[in-house]
Amino acid sequence: MYLSYKLVIPLLFAILAACTDEQQKITKQVEKLFKGGSSHTNNWAVLVCTSRFWFNYRHVANALSVYRSVKRLGIPDSQIILMLADDMACNARNPRPGKVYNNKDETIDVYGSDVEVDYRGYEVTVENFIRVLTGRLPPDTPRSKRLSTDDRSNVLVYMTGHGGEDFLKFQDAEEISNVELADAFEQMWQKRRYHELLFIIDTCQAVSMYGKFYSPNIMSIASSQIGEDSLSHHVDPTIGVYIIDRYTYYLLEFLESTRPGSRKTMAQLFEICPRHQCISSTGVSTHLFRRRPDQTLVTDFFGSVRTVDTSDDFLHISPKSKALERSTDNVPLSRGHFSHVTQFLGDQLDQLKILPQPDKTSLGSKIERAASAAFLLVVVMAIIKSLIG
């Protein structure tokens, strides 16, 4: 979040002004600006659909629906990483070419003409997903494929596909386990790649996927408990497949009524999709999260809302101003000493070992040469004798 320039210049003048009661009032206002609510400055979203094939249309529609909502609420494409494992809009079986719907009345085309899919098709792999999260991408990766978050970013991670207990299936060929995901998030935390993270997962037995998280500031929502399946909502007879899952359907219903300035809280989000509507019970995990869900806005994660406050007054800024204290400052850093290891080979040339040259003049090699020469001589003599004799 940037202070608008209208605020900077007056603030500079405020340094010259004497401390007044006005100053105190301003300080309180700025404190409220920074402290009231989340202290994040930018929003990112990582939306992942892990299934391919035509009959998993609904997973792509899920991801695209959340993408649409998130874009509508303000997160720009440059800060959304959209990973779709298959192309439904241009699939040969799609009777509505170029369009993806999430409802059978086909009112909203969630694909649209301005969709930006960052990882498509076979690029959606477990490796790429973890590389995106942890930032360990090859140096030539374009910026649109990088998650360039910092310690003031709120990240929304939405995953949908086929899952099971403790795993999520990617592309029908591989899986990511909950431990891997937890470790990826911990890497993000240690590299200070998020401020707060909301993890939503809409698969079968989804609760198991967030069971192993251990990094702070993560809130998780899952669409089904262990032993339960997340079910799809309805079929579109024109398209011929299920086109949306229940949890995401109700999530969308909730988000469609949210506007950028909305004060809806996460606690209200937790209540969508009760059992009688979703058939599965949702799961929620907030024990790692510092703030209370009823004080956390939905737009903290789903939107990119800038809190802007204008003032004509001056503010005296000191380095140790209480207003600027970060909520994360009293969190202990990494538990051990780790050093950075270069990942890609170009940096490691100096570490190649040179093999030691053989010692040619040692006694052992002399004996060996003499013995082999003698044996060779014996063999050659035997050959000649046998050929002639």
Add this chain to the structure above:
Amino acid sequence: MGKQRIKNYVNASLSDVIPIFNCDYARADNDKVSLYKDQESLSDPPSGLNFISNPAGFDSNNSKFKLEISPLTLFEKSLKDVCQTTNTISDEFTEAEQVQCRDVYTLPSTSYVEPDILYLLISVQNKHSAVEMLLYISLAVLLRAWLFAAPEFVSWLSSLPEVSTPLSSWHRVVEGISVLKQGGSIHEGDSYHGSTLLLIFMSRLQEYSPLLLYLMFATCDIVTSLALLRFAEKFIRNELIDIYKPDNDISSQSKSIKLNESGMKDIPLLISLLYLFNPFTIATCVSKCTLIFSNMFLALFLNASLSGSVFSTTLFLALATYESLYPIVLLFAAALCYYKYQKTSWTIYTCMLLTTLCFLMWLSLLFVIAYLHDESPESIVSHYSFILRVPDQTPNVGVFWYFFTEVFDHFQSFFLCVFQLNVIVFSIPMSIKLRSHPVCLSFILIGIVAALKSYPSLGDAGLWLSILPLWSHTFKYLRMAIVTSIMLITTAIVCPVMWNLWIGARSANANFFFASSLAYTTAQVLILTDVLLAYLKWHYHLREGVCPKLETSNEKAMIRLLN
């Protein structure tokens, strides 16, 4: 009756002349002269040996003549009217061929003219002139040099899986040499899987001059063909001696199938030329596969096994076993050959013991030298473990790769044992059956190993195919000669076609290639079994006569194995 002493006769040629007969008495019938050991047996029917003598120098007046011995004694030519029972000796003689004469025998003239003709000498050595052999050798060297001079052709040949296997490929040797130069361990990793000593030898040669390597490959081929030449000569001579020995068990009715020298005299040269100009062999040589050393050592082993010297036999067998593990099945054959052709008279058990001990001595010497290079036991057995474990399933003309690409890991060691046993187990029953025919035993075992080993190639078959004419006298007993020979040639041509369809044109799959290579292996096995059966039938008829009657039957029942 006059006694004519028949002396041993020594011929000045390279071959040694076998004194077969030490007889004191000779009797001539119409066209036959028979030799007898003592006077009493003179009345026995003649044993059927025919001889000729040279007309030149015959002086009928005083029955003194110069006996000239033809080295190409032709058994079937008859001495028409040479000797008659009326004791006159006619002037008509048959023509002799090349003449080499050493001794002059003067017969005392007596009033009785008993058969005066002496006899001697069977030297069945064909002395092809050295010039002739040199001509063929230089032709072969020129052909190989011409092919070596086309590097694209050489690299294309090296890429053919039928010719070069992971065990013998030249690319791997090059990698091994470069690893050796940098001081690393040869057998670590998946580059070179042959024997250590061979690699050291080739890297040292390469240090002197790269041209030496080409020369070495051509030399190996030449040495192999010369070894096969000598081997064939020795074998044929031994077979003829066995058959014409007076106290053998050959039936008199088997005259039509007995060996005769005229039919056999061209065979050694044919065998060596077959090896030199065989496309399989040329492919192996030009693509610089290390299989050429295996073949050379096997040919030298075959040659030495007939020489009666246990040291050279086991030396070459140990070298061949060190190169590729499978020649160890020939240990029994070596022992049996030594027993049969020994100059001493030990029992079979002593021979077996001696052979095994010598073999182990040479093999351990090789292991010690290999160990000295690297001071690690891996350098001794790593190529054996590659041959036995078959970790590399690159397609070749064998039967291992296709099966082991799809076998479950759980069963892999079981099927490994089964397949390796399949190669090795034939040595024991064959050794028992063919214990009196050790050369045939060697041939069959070489053929089986070549067909069924873990990484076979065309060069393996080239060796035993070129030895095949050695049994041409048994070919009338072959049952499926046309089918199997055409099958072999066709599948050998179809294999590269299927490979190209599969890998190059991408329109076939592995099954096509495996089918053709399986048919190739089947053709080899069929030829081997056919030849073996023909040999055994021929031997049976030799012993029992061509149409032996059944003993138990009064009727005219005959056993007839001839087709």
